[in-house]
Amino acid sequence: MSILKFDHVSHAYDGNAALDDVSFNLNKGEMICLLGPSGCGKTTLLRLAAGLEVLQHGRIKMAGKTIANAGTGLCTAPEKRHIGLCFQDFALFPHLSVMSNIMFGVAAGVAKRKRWALDMLAKLGLEGRAEDYPHMLSGGQQQRVALLRALAPEPGVILLDEPFSSLDANLRAQTREETLSLIKTTGSAAMMVTHDAEEAMFMADRILVINKGRIIQTGAPAEIYSRPVSPFAASLFGPVNRLDGVVRNGRAETSLGAFAAPGHGEGTKVQVLIRPEGLTPVPEADPQTSPCTAQIVSAHFLGGVSHLHLCQKGNKELLHIDCQARVPGTYLPRPGANIAFKVDSAYVYIFPQSAANSAPEPQ
Ligand SMILES: Nc1ncnc2c1ncn2[C@@H]1O[C@H](COP(=O)(O)OP(=O)(O)O)[C@@H](O)[C@H]1O
Ligand SMILES: [Mg+2]
CATH class of the missing domain: 2.40.50.140 (Nucleic acid-binding proteins)
Incomplete structure (x- = not known):
């Protein structure tokens, strides 16, 4: 069942197309990876889903309800979309403790979510660090806190934009495995941006290959790898x-x-x-x-x-x-x-x- 739906979405900056007629469904509990070279429109797609850009063409639905419609001008505020965000630079609040960062967007059931957060911190090797500040943590630890912050309000969808790009290779491999397992245990659907084909194959139930603002192929990792639709799609994998x-x-x-x-x-x-x-x-x-x-x-x-x-x-x-x-x-x-x-x-x-x-x- 679809939780997020893009319907003929196009977007341009100063007349230059960034997304061109993009339609797809993200299903409940599914992990989709957006794979494509730098500048192909991946971040723009996430920002539109999150409500951080005003929709110019098309329609976006979440759990069956329209949250953005360029035709009518409807644009649900980001905080009302029930979407969790985890971006490249983590963007933790430096003046808030680890626990306060994680609990930032939690409005209801605070005590229960605090217990969840403590449990998750322990599972992710951060036991006893709840009252530390972000600068006291390593890059990998900050990434985990940013992920917990995105998941804490129990969003229907979580959006991740190159979440491992500032980690070194070994840490990246370990962190992506933890991230995937954590997202899967919460049951949240997720959409992750990457330009790394191996990362996309590791994480995704389904990959959307994007080139110049258009989705040129969708499918399971093995399908895309073994049946690329074009020389471009074939060469994304090396x-x-x-x-x-x-x-x-x-x-x-x-x-x-x-x-x-x-x-x-x-x-x-x-x-x-x-x-x-x-x-x-x-x-x-x-x-x-x-x-x-x-x-x-x-x-x-x-x-x-x-x-x-x-x-x-x-x-x-x-x-x-x-x-x-x-x-x-x-x-x-x-x-x-x-x-x-x-x-x-x-x-x-x-x-x-x-x-x-x-x-x-x-x-
Ligand atoms: N705020 C902006 N103003 C003008 N152009 C932008 C802006 N954001 C992105 N772009 C342009 O839109 C295109 C798609 O960008 P982006 O969605 O960030 O791609 P990706 O995440 O795949 O690297 C690029 O050509 C980029 O330069
Ligand atoms: Mg980007």
Whole structure:
């Protein structure tokens, strides 16, 4: 059942479009991640949901009731929307204790929510810190307090804008796991902004991929990863190999072999994208496969996986290969060596050459 609904929402700043005809539903108890490059409109979408921006076009509903309607000018005040906010910089009140920060928006059942807050602080490793002030806490601890503050009034929806971006990598991984588990135990629906695909895949029941103010794909993480709708959506998850191909007999012929190309006309030029993990080194003599061969340009050991940079002989194209699960991280051929490899078609995506999509901007 839908708890938050965007209906044909568009928004512009000084005539420049930030969101363009956005419609989606957030369901009860669901975690949606908004994934897209910097400047694509993610924060604007959250601010509109929270009531921090006046809606210009479309309608927003919460629990079946319209809370903003550009047509009639209706705009429910932020504090009446029953939405919790947890933004990038935590924005804790420096002059209030941890407990006062958490209880800031709680209007009813204060004693009960205080007990809840003490319980949660203990669960999150902050036992005995309720009367401390924000400056006495580390970044990770402040993030947890900000999350508790957003959850304390028992909102129907919680909005998180890059909530882990100021934490270092290790702390980020731990904090996101705690955050997800805490939100799931409260039963609150959540919408989280990130430009980190791995974070989105970890947290989300459903991902909305956004580019230039438009939702270009929605789906479960595995669905988006394995069936991207465009080169842009494919490359959000990391570097991909791009090859030119031509469709002959229903297959896209490339320098790495021919791949089934249903839906692409005979003779059309296509762009073939292959994820690095779709390339697996094999013994050259393996009769089960018809391997491609390439020369190692460089090889880097990364722990669990090795990153190989390959160059095909007699071909100017360079291929970047991450050898993942199927190759031990200790597989590290020397530069100049020739290797054989096969391509797993599950990691191959074919798009019309004319697909007007660009790679994500650098973050
Ligand atoms: N207050 C503002 N005034 C003018 N332009 C803005 C404002 N906020 C955002 N923008 C512009 O709107 C676009 C979308 O911004 P934003 O929603 O912050 O994107 P994201 O969160 O995905 O990085 C960007 O081009 C940004 O520069
Ligand atoms: Mg933003």
